[in-house]
Structure formats: C-alpha cells, structure tokens
Amino acid sequence: MSDEKLLYIETFGCQMNVNDSEKVAALLKGEGYTPTPDASAADLIIVNTCSVREKAEHKVYSYLGRFRGLKRERRFLLGVGGCVAQQEGARLLKRVPWLDLVFGTHNLHLLPEMVRSAEQGKRRAAVDFIDNETRLDLFPRVDDGGGVTRFVTVMQGCDNFCSYCIVPYVRGREISRRSAEIIDEVRGAVAGGVREVTLLGQNVNSYGLKMPGELTFAGLLREISAIDGLERIRFTTSHPKDISPELIACFAELPKLCGHIHLPAQAGSDAILARMNRGYTRQEYLQKVAALKAARPDILITGDVIVGFPGETEDDFLQTLSLMEEVRYTDIFSFAYSPRPETAAASLPGRVTRKEATERLERVQALQREMTIERHAGFVDTCQQVLVEGMSKRGDQLYGRTGGNLIVNFAADPSLVGSLVDVRITRGFPNSLLGELAPMQ
Ligand code: SF4
Structure with a gap:
C-alpha cells in the first residue's frame, strides 16, 4: 500500500505498552499509516490495553462501545492490542462486532498482515503465545524515524509470579532476545542519531540466564557501553531479588550507564513482602540499595509501592513509610491494591477496606511529594x-x-x-x- 493513511493509537498502562505502541506505529508505517493525534480523522484506531488495574476488561469493553456509532458514520478500522487483548482473545471480536482485529502481546509481528486482511474485510484475532525463544520476530525491528532516545526490548515476560501481578499470565514466561541482535539494533540506532538507549524488559536482571552461553545482563551492558557514539544507557525494570553484584558493579565501572535505577520495593514489611512473593526481605532490599549507593554515590532511586495489600496492618504500613524514608526515593509510582483475576493474592484473606487503602495511599503520596520537592530543591545551583x-x-x-x-x-x-x-x-x-x-x- 502506498497511499498515506492515518493511524491513531490510544495507549493505556506501563512503559512496556508505550514501547509496544511505538512499535505498532513503526510497523504500520510500512503499510502506509502515519500517526495522527486526532482519532476522528484516523483510518485505523488501535487501542493498546493494560490489564493491571481492577476491572480493566470492563473498561476496555466500555471504551470500545463509544466507537459503535462512529463506525456507522464513517469508514475506519478498529484494533485492540495489549494485555486485555491477550486475555480476552477472540471473545473480543465476538462481543464487539464493530471491532476488526485483536492482537496479543506476542503477536505484534503479525500486525501488518492482519491490517492488510482487515482492509479487505477479514476480521481476525491472534493471541498465541510463542515459546520458541529463538523466534526473532517476537521483537520486530523497527525504525521509528529519528529521536535522540530509543527503547530497545531485551526480554519480555516474567517468571516471578508476584502474588498480585497478572504479567506472567498475559505477557507469558521470560524470553530473552539474542545479545548479538540487541547490540546490532543499538549500533543501527546510534548510526541513525540516537544518543541514549533504554533497555527494556519486565525483569532485565534475569536477562540471558536461561540461555546457555548467552551474556548476563551486566555483560550485555558492557558490550553496549563499548558502542562508539552512544552517550547514555538506561534500563528498566529491575527486580530487587535478581540484581547481582556484577550488575551493581556496572554503576561504578561504566560511565555511560546513567545514575538512576528503578528498583520497586512494593512494601516495607517482611510479612507483606512474603505474602507478595517478592523473594526478598526488607533488609536484603536495603542492602542492595546501600551497595548501589556505594557503587555510584549520586545514584537516584525510584520505586513502586502498593498499599492496602491483603493482611496489611497499620504497623506493616508504617514500615513502608519508614523504608521510603530510608531509601529517600526521588519519586515513586504508588497504588492502592486491587485484586486481579487469576492471581494468587486475589484469594488471600485480610482485605483492607477501600477507605483505609485510600487513606494510606494519600499518606504515601504526601511523604513522597515532600521528599521529591526537597530532593529537587537540593539540585538548585548545581x-x-x-x-x-x-x-x-x-x-x-x-x-x-x-x-x-x-x-x-x-x-x-x-x-x-x-x-x-x-x-x-x-x-x-x-x-x-x-x-x-x-x-x-
Ligand atoms: S517481577 Fe513480579 S511484579 Fe514484576 S512483572 Fe514479574 S510478576 Fe509482575
């Protein structure tokens, strides 16, 4: 197809989804689609969904409902991707007759072909998990045409099964990409003007561990750091349990590795961390933070906190606040717990009331606001x-x-x-x- 058509993407959820949306845009460029910020002018609307929050499926169904009337008024294609698509699959096509295509988190590479079929009136859902880790098309190579920074996926999926998290069910088990291919992609990006890459995965610290002969994540960082013309490297997300001394040492050894790490603690009490199946204690988490600060004294740490997890007492919660003060996060993402279907935590006893969880969330956010403002003020005149x-x-x-x-x-x-x-x-x-x-x- 050579005629220019307009593509509108609505993205919900995490950085992984933002990155997937960039890939969708890049993949569909080859089909003649140019991104537009105006949904009402689009020839193709893609809704990239997230199922981490409660009632996500209901919200997606109701969001899609608003396109029903529009579809009668003018011709355009409507597609759904991301975690809710992965979860619901063909059911979405059945329940939403005005929907044209559904693609799962492992099926991005099929999108150009699916869009071509949809243009010819064929509706389709593709949500199969692909478990062959050598499949290169899991990570379609994209050229998003410029920009100084670039996300590069190094792995996807997760084997950790934190008791509240739906990712292992919707993104599948951990699959790492071959290092040679990642390095090649970074070299190509740098040749095209990129100065900073962010290596992306649900749990980058376990990169390569299940692939015999493959580099560790620290080894991958060293190789990428040697690429001429690349100024900065970042990565996300890092599971505290899996951050190795070798990786911590990279912060001391590699000047291109930025002095920032997102290291989600989620909670400050050992009882709650155990219920969350996080695989570390408060003390172990703080030891890793201390090692990071020793390796890179000016490192800035951001994190995630969940309040109101089943069984969380006021004392448990106070330990979360004190952990935040000890680490002195620059910023955090904070959430009140909400159960997700299929996850182990959904059936745990000891529900915290919504009112109490909301109050705790407000206390967490007030403390973080204070620390962030103080931290930012500390940079004045530097x-x-x-x-x-x-x-x-x-x-x-x-x-x-x-x-x-x-x-x-x-x-x-x-x-x-x-x-x-x-x-x-x-x-x-x-x-x-x-x-x-x-x-x-
Ligand atoms: S590490 Fe835990 S919270 Fe993170 S994606 Fe895996 S299961 Fe979810």
Whole structure:
C-alpha cells in the first residue's frame, strides 16, 4: 500500500505498552499509516490495553462501545492490542462486532498482515503465545524515524509470579532476545542519531540466564557501553531479588550507564513482602540499595509501592513509610491494591477496606511529594549534564534529562537537540527542574 493513511493509537498502562505502541506505529508505517493525534480523522484506531488495574476488561469493553456509532458514520478500522487483548482473545471480536482485529502481546509481528486482511474485510484475532525463544520476530525491528532516545526490548515476560501481578499470565514466561541482535539494533540506532538507549524488559536482571552461553545482563551492558557514539544507557525494570553484584558493579565501572535505577520495593514489611512473593526481605532490599549507593554515590532511586495489600496492618504500613524514608526515593509510582483475576493474592484473606487503602495511599503520596520537592530543591545551583531531547510543550524552551532521569527545561537554541550540555539548575518544581545553559568552559 502506498497511499498515506492515518493511524491513531490510544495507549493505556506501563512503559512496556508505550514501547509496544511505538512499535505498532513503526510497523504500520510500512503499510502506509502515519500517526495522527486526532482519532476522528484516523483510518485505523488501535487501542493498546493494560490489564493491571481492577476491572480493566470492563473498561476496555466500555471504551470500545463509544466507537459503535462512529463506525456507522464513517469508514475506519478498529484494533485492540495489549494485555486485555491477550486475555480476552477472540471473545473480543465476538462481543464487539464493530471491532476488526485483536492482537496479543506476542503477536505484534503479525500486525501488518492482519491490517492488510482487515482492509479487505477479514476480521481476525491472534493471541498465541510463542515459546520458541529463538523466534526473532517476537521483537520486530523497527525504525521509528529519528529521536535522540530509543527503547530497545531485551526480554519480555516474567517468571516471578508476584502474588498480585497478572504479567506472567498475559505477557507469558521470560524470553530473552539474542545479545548479538540487541547490540546490532543499538549500533543501527546510534548510526541513525540516537544518543541514549533504554533497555527494556519486565525483569532485565534475569536477562540471558536461561540461555546457555548467552551474556548476563551486566555483560550485555558492557558490550553496549563499548558502542562508539552512544552517550547514555538506561534500563528498566529491575527486580530487587535478581540484581547481582556484577550488575551493581556496572554503576561504578561504566560511565555511560546513567545514575538512576528503578528498583520497586512494593512494601516495607517482611510479612507483606512474603505474602507478595517478592523473594526478598526488607533488609536484603536495603542492602542492595546501600551497595548501589556505594557503587555510584549520586545514584537516584525510584520505586513502586502498593498499599492496602491483603493482611496489611497499620504497623506493616508504617514500615513502608519508614523504608521510603530510608531509601529517600526521588519519586515513586504508588497504588492502592486491587485484586486481579487469576492471581494468587486475589484469594488471600485480610482485605483492607477501600477507605483505609485510600487513606494510606494519600499518606504515601504526601511523604513522597515532600521528599521529591526537597530532593529537587537540593539540585538548585548545581550544574547537571543534560541530554537535550527536544522542544518543551510550550515551544519556547528545550527539555532534556539528567543522568538521574530528572526532566530539565531551559531556554537555548534548538540546534542543541541531541547534544549533551551543562545546565545550571535555578529552580526545582515537583515534576521537573528549571535551568539555564552553563557557559562553556
Ligand atoms: S517481577 Fe513480579 S511484579 Fe514484576 S512483572 Fe514479574 S510478576 Fe509482575
């Protein structure tokens, strides 16, 4: 197909989904689709779903309901991908007759072909898990056409079965991608102008462990770090149980590895961590944090916290607050627990009332807000190295991120996009920093 058609993607959920949506856009570019921010003008609408939150399926069905009338008014194709698609499969096509295609989290590579069929009126659902770990098309290679930063998937799925989490059921078991292919993709991205890569997976620390002869994740970081022209490396997400001394040492040894780690603790009490099946104690978590801070004294740590998990007492909850204070996270994602079907925690006794969980969430968020503001204020009058990513939304400033992953806005010439520059921080806000270009030395 060569005619230009418009593609609108609505993305729900986590970074993995954002990355999948980028891949969808890149894959469909080859079918003549150009992204548009305007759903009402689109020839193809893709809804990339997430099933982590409670009642996600109901929300997706009701979201899709709004397209019923629109479909009568004008011609366009409607597709659903992501975790709810994986979970519901062909049932979605049956229950939503105006839906054209459904693709699971392991079937992105089939999308161009499915869209071509849909253009000819053939409706289809593809949600099979692919368990052959050498299948290269699990990780379709994409060229998203520019940009300074790029996400590169290194593995997907998870074998950890945290008792509250649906990922192992909808994303499947861990599959790592061959290191040679990842390195090749990063080299290609750098040749195309990318300066920073974020290596992505549900549990990157266990990268390669189940593939005989494959590099460890630390080994992969070292190889990628040797690529000329690449300035920065980040990765996410890291399971505290699996972060190895070898990986911690990378923070001391590899200057290109950014001084930031997302290390989700989820809770501060051993009783709750055990119920969550997290595989570490509070003390073990804090030891890993201490080792990271020893390897890279200026490292910034972000995390995740769940409150109101079944059986969580006030004392358990206070231990979560004290853990947050000990670690001094720069920021966290915080959630009130909600049960997901199929997960072990859904049948645990000791439900915390919604009111209590909401109150605890507010206390967590208030504490984090205070710590974030204090941390951001601490950067005022320091000089930070910033990779300039683009123009800010207001259009009168540039924005970029520090090695610690803080967003910095500052006024400067747009020709600096793609460069590493020194910025003197002048103000800290709750979500970002403001600065001015530091004079050249
Ligand atoms: S490590 Fe736990 S929370 Fe993270 S994806 Fe795996 S099962 Fe889910």
